[in-house]
Amino acid sequence: MKTLIVEDDFTARLLLRQFLSRYGECHVAVNGKEAVEAFRMATDSGRAYDLICMDILMPELDGPAAVRQIRAFEEARGILSTTGAKIVMTTAVEGVREVIRSFQSLCDTYLMKPVDVAELLRHLRDFGPV
DSSP states (O other), rough: OOOOEEEHHHHHHHHHHHHHGGGGGGEEESSSSHHHHHHHHHTTTTOOOEEEEESOOOSSOOOHHHHHHHHHHHHHTTTTTTTOOOOEEESSOOHHHHHHHHHHHHOOOOOOOOOHHHHHHHHHHHHHHO
């Protein structure tokens, strides 16, 4: 499994990387703009990401906006959101508005921080890469 962790908080980024590196290659981006560029480069090189863990609130480009760009990039290449990268939105912000905005951008699931790794693992098993 190839994973892109998109997180501006060092500690959250470190914890996700430590957990997810057990299941394969992990790359890191610190904002949505870097994430979109990393996703494009990986996809164009034929080594697309299987999983993206995307923080919602970040500088430069927030998570939902980055996910919309990623899904548009996939769509332009004939990849449906249901068969493309699995995207897990993560946030410490509680609120129905953020959940709705995340799913409108076509994420696959949504987790509150601090991320419960057992819950994340359940989602990964449901998605199939683990």
